[in-house]
Amino acid sequence: MVKLLKRRLEKKDRKKDKKFGIKGDTDHLKPFRLSEIVEDNITRLKNSMNNTFDIKSREFQIGGTKYQAAILYIADLVNEEMIMSHLLKPLILQSTAVIDSDTEVNFQSVKDSMLSIGSVQEAETFDEIVLAVMSGDTFLCIQGYAKGLIVNTRELNGKPFAVPTVEPSVKGPQEAFVETLKINLGLIRKRIRDPNLMLEEYKIGRRSKSESVLVYIKGIADPDIVEDLRKRLSSVDLDMGQSAFQIGxxxxxxxxxxxxxVQITERPDKLVVSLSEGRVAVLTDGSPNAILVPVTLPILMQSPDDYCESWLVSSLIRISRYVGLFLSSLFxxxxxxxxxxxPGMLPTRLVLSIASTRTGVPFSAFIEALLMEAVLELLQEASIRLPKAVGQTVSIVGGLVIGQSAVQAGIVSPIMVIVISVTAVTSFAIPDYSLGLASRILRVPFMIFATTLGSFGIAIGMLLLLTYLSSLKNFGIRYxxxxxxxRFQDWKDTVIRAPFKDLKKRPEFLNPEDTERSHSRKKEKEIS
Incomplete structure (x- = not known):
């Protein structure tokens, strides 16, 4: 309770600061200019970017003399081979031409004749240097000059990335994480050029010493959630840390x-949007997935494609997913x-039609459904284990052949084949694979409730399920x-997706430090 009151007071103070023109965290970069001392410049730049572990610097002597220089870059975004061959090597080994007789380094000669790189620009202020470094450039500063050089060392050919397979998108980006942590962090850095993007490194596994990284945006994510996750990651005791899900x-x-x-995602665009809402991610070297916390049921029902269509189309599709979740679990x-x-709940003709199709079936409806459900699960599992080229064919053809043969043999009724087919199709509408597995598991308990107490049993099962879901908490957030x-404000992006102009605030239930996604023109005028 005390922490909650303290956080609310801090938010009020920040709102007052904005109202009276007091600058935010990143605005302090603008008036700062470089000094003539190399160590001072590098230290201040690192502090401005929160000194994350992937920010690399190297101090060296030009031409093996006493003239000091330094470079600063982000390892996940640059071509380090280019830095070594086109920047460090010329300055360290071939720099006699830029050392003047009056015992100082000629800055202009370094820029014009020593760096064999396409783009080299001068910079004097911290804000332009920070933006350039966050974009993949390398900063070079030389002792005695209150200015530096921004050198284009970005990965020109691009780094290898995968295509989403578990979370495909029709209109969204077609990039997915790979097994290399450095590439994955680069995919995130490429989308968030914010010095407040925090990366904290952990070694997990007594033997494997797997490298894991805690990722969040400082000033947005709830500090209590971040600190809680820090403690849990530090206390993980594993022999071999193999995957993000295992750690999750x-x-x-x-x-x-x-x-x-935990929410498992292979999409960097989805992870970036989640970070901007105030959530926290964990990536592990060797795993092509990231985990996101906290997670709630409505979050699992969202898809990246929801934000690539008009709000009305996206809302209708999202509602259809909830219908799919309901039918997948209960049909x-x-x-x-x-x-x-x-049977009185249905029209008489429909009841008679169903009864006629069940003529000659030796099993009760429960046994009939249980058999078909077992066959469906085996087909789905087989389609995953088989090679991709034949997996879908086996699941479709196998389902048709087995269903038709079972009906002709009188083992199941045609209506049961329809029910199981609809159940299978609706389960594919669930965007999160793990939630789809949960809905498949729920079918059997609900079938037992239905065969013992009928519709009253289903109602009891729903009541127990809702009670259980209401009791779940995820890092202090209700499931x-x-x-x-x-929360009315958060309903704008829950069951429906409101127009973008109405999504001005971040989800309140995540307790973000900065609640504003965008400011209206009226508020901007008041602040100015």
Whole structure:
């Protein structure tokens, strides 16, 4: 309670600062200019970018003399071979031409004749240097000059990246994480050129010493969540840290839950949007996925394609996903309850039609559904294990052949094949794979409730499920947020997706430090 009150007071202070024209965290860079001391410049620049572990610097002597210089760059964004061959090598080994007789280095000669790189620009202020370094350039400063050089050392050919397979997108970016941590961090850095992007390194695994990185945006993410995750990562005790998901299960509140307690993503664009909302990510070397926390059920129902269409189309598609989640979990149970206990809920002709199709079937509706559900699960698992070229063919053809053969043999009814087929199709509408697995597991308990108590049993099962979901917490955040506890502001991007002009605030249930996504023109005029 004390922490919550303290955070609210701090937010009020920040709002007052904005109202009266007091600068924010990054605005302090603008009046700062370079000094003539190399060490001072490098230290101040590192502090301006929060001195994350991937910010590299090297001090050296020009031409092996006493003339000092230094470079600064972000390792995830640059071509280090280019830095060595076109920047460091000429200055260290071939720099006699730029050393004047009056015992100082000729700055202009360094710029014009020593650097065999396409783009070299002078810079004097911290803001332009920080932006350039965050974009993949290298900064060079020389002792005795209150200015430096911004050298283009970006990865020109691009780094290898994968194509999303688990989270495909129709209109969104077609980039996915790979097994190399440095490339993955570069994909994030490329999208967020903010000095407040924090990267904290951890070594996990007593034997593997796997490199993991905690990623968040300082000034947006809730400090309590960040600190909590820091403690959990530091306390992870593993022999071999192999994957992000393995680490994620060890830092969650309820690792035994069938519902995903961390969100797994292979998409850098999805991770970047999540960071901008106030969430925290963990990446691990050797794993092509990242984990995101905290996670809630409505977050798992969102897709990157929701933000590539108009708000009306996206809202309708998102609603259809919730319908798909409901049918994927309950449709077989509803069929069992209606045919076994409550046939009066359907029109008479439909009831007679269903009864006629079940003539000669030796099993009850529950056993019939259970058999078909087992076959469906085996087909889905087989399609994953088989090579991609034949996996889809086996699942489709296998389903058709087995279903038709089972009907002709009188083992199952045609209506049951339809029910299971609809259930399978609706499960594919769930955007998160782990949540789809949870819905598949839920079918069997609901089928048991339906075969024992009918529709009343389904109602009891739903009540128990909602009670369980309401009790779940993820890093202090309710699993059903913002559905419950109810927050009107956050509903604009939950079941529906409001127009972008109305999404001016970050999700309140994530407790972000900076709640504003964008400021209206009226507010900007008031601040100015």
């Amino acid at each position: 299960t060890l830092v969650t509140d309820r690792p035994d839950s069938i519902f995903p307690q 077989p149970a509803i069929y069992i309850a209606i045919t076994s206990y409550n 059903l947020s913002p559905i419950t506890p109810y």
